[in-house]
Amino acid sequence: MSSNTLEYAITLDQQDSLARYREEFYLLQDKIYMDGNSLGLLSTRAEKKLFELLESWKTLGVDGWTEGKHPWYFMAEQLGDRMAPLVGGEKSEVIATGSTTTNLHQMVSTFYRPSGKRTKILADELNFPSDIYALQSQIRVHGLDPEEHLVRVKSEDGLTLDENRIIDAMTDDIALIVLPSVLYRSGQVLDMKTLTQVAREKGIVIGFDLSHSIGAVTHELHNWDVDFAFWCTYKHLNGGPGAVGGLFINERHFGKEAGLAGWFGSDKTKQFDMDHTMTAAPDAGAYQIGTPHVLSLAPLLGSLEMFEELGMDKVREKSLALTRFMLDCIDDELQEYSFGIGNPLDDSRGGHLLLQHNEAARICQALKAQGVVPDFRAPDGIRLAPVALYNSFKDVWEAVQILKTIMKEELYKEFPNERGVVA
Template identity: 55%
Template sequence: MFDTSRECAQRLDAEDALSGYRRRFYLPDGAIYMDGNSLGLLSREAETAVLRLLDSWKRLGVEGWLQADPCWFTLAEELGKGLASLIGAAPEETIAVNSTTVNLHQLLATLYRPEPERYQILCDALIFPSDLYAIESHLRLRGLDPKTAIVRVRSRDGYTLEESDIEAAMSGAVALAVLPGVLYKSGQLLDMRRLTAAARARDILIGFDCSHSIGAVPHQLSAWGADFAFWCSYKYLNGGPGGVGGLYLNRRHAHRLPGLAGWFGSDKTRQFDLDMQMTPAQGAGALQIGTPHLLSMAPLCGSLQIFQEAGIEAVREKSLRLTDYLMWLAERELAPLGVRIATPRAPNRRGGHVALLHPEAMRICMALREEGVIPDHRPPDIIRLAPAALYVSFEEVRETVQRLKRTLLVETYRRFPQEREKIT
């Protein structure tokens, strides 16, 4: 199906229906950008949206709250509509707000109700540390000891999780589960549908950190019945550094009072009554707290236009072909030089990036930068490569592997000078 030639990569690019989107992004000069799962690139649409917001501030001052286009007062809800289609939820179940970690805090404050016999929070051994810190702090706030109140599902290989292990950990003492959609190190995609069904069958509330899955993988959170989710916009959504996060709250929880309340969580028609009695919005909007950070929301307006146009299914389809090609090349060209692949091979078990393993991953990433490829390193041994479907080409994937191979040859020679004969 593939071969290692440049012609093969060029043919894949020629057949790529999304190739035109690349021109709409600012690509770093002279470098191949493989770090879109850390910080996505700026699109022209996102730039225009920021300039438009600045212009409305310039022209309208405070009147921008109601007169700007898009209207500042309802921008979080407007963006929520675009996000809803990416995570498979209704608009009122989704809101653009805060940062990832703050959204997890808000969701825990709203949904986590420990009882004497059912108080544990289930997560996993590979959880992103900020999520764990947030969970621990909620337990402490409620006088619980994180050591006994957190169940962390182990990883059998240090990189991936087994859904059956997670299900086995869903005991009667577990009140709530927080799991990743895609694991931030290995890029493994969890079966969110299966895990949601298992949790619901046991009366456990379940939610997902979708930071590494939104914009890379289609979701059906509402149809699956997940209780909540939260994410950032600065990775695959290309929403800019520090860009606004998002959250999803299943409509069956719409009646709940926000755990952390503030006036922007009010019903929009009542907010400016400035009543001492809050009237919360119906749905995810109630989980807003204070004045939205409009300048960090503006890029997402432009970015979501691109997703609407391209379609998340098409983005996923190309992303799978890119990562397939990358893994195929890595197996042939890099495995003989000591690289292993941590990312599951099956399409339904991987997200948008590929994690390559090497004991000198940090040094290799530094050297790869010198070679004009921007990768990402996660200690101790992971080289993360994210060929973002909207702006990375197959030829760039091929070139990345070639440059990585050169870097590895130099590294191998440095570590094992006696091997030089074999590798040159």
């Protein structure tokens, strides 16, 4: 059977052991959702848990902190325990807290102590801008110039990074390394194990932004001996817009004073002593800052159940199968329309694909108008993310057919070639 037919897509869906989870999500009516790497869809389980937390507020008031089905006071720790398998961490090493950027600030303020020759932070030129802004501001806090003290590894092609170049940049003036696990444009998965091993040998603290990998890619942070990691939960984890983020800190560092202290980093038994001398939690909980956003934690109580039932190996297997099938369809159907493929063609890619075209902004608008939801990344990127839990192989086939029609009939020319306020 041909690999790019509707019949073959349906056959793959019939063989898919994850297919039943699609029914648990609120799929957008008459749309094919391919933007789960920006914001995952709402599931009935996540919705249920949110309503349960609202009910506890309604019926218990302040006692909801310690009573009810999901006491709020311990939610960050409990959700950290449940996220730990997704990143390959020990339960004590993971906490649900903050946001991607605030957690990065916490880790940099904790580990970046420029002294002597080691004064620089190593990053890369393809990283998400928020991470770069945070690193620049942390360097300024120490009275240093980011132009000199933030080293960004260059990309040869503007899409991917060469791990050997990163390793070559691990010189004896580097105090800290912060890299993405998956590049947000191209979807390249970096070799975190090797990069961490070399950083360890050179005595450099290394951390990773897992925002585009958690829930789509497997990790072994503890076994790899990564120092820290941070992530959001609203993409592949389907935690909802603005959902509380996550933080991993290797148990080797337990007891290290948090750079940014706040009362929710306290030992839970001491927190309400109200002592002006802080007794920090003995684990990753010490790196919390303020009171958890309980209603933004709530959906994770439900969405994480699916990952617990399946395990990340099965999720990763289907994710790769979906993107592999989409690449095959693109290769068969779109060759004459001047698309470039910006993501790795082998399995060293995350959960999304990057199509490049000089009319990308207007093509994305045309896709939305025709019922396919992608996202645009400047200057010329169309990101398509078929998500393992709720996208089907039929979705993939139909999305490519719609894109072919848009190109063949030049429907994209009805739109301006510029992005919206939110892309």
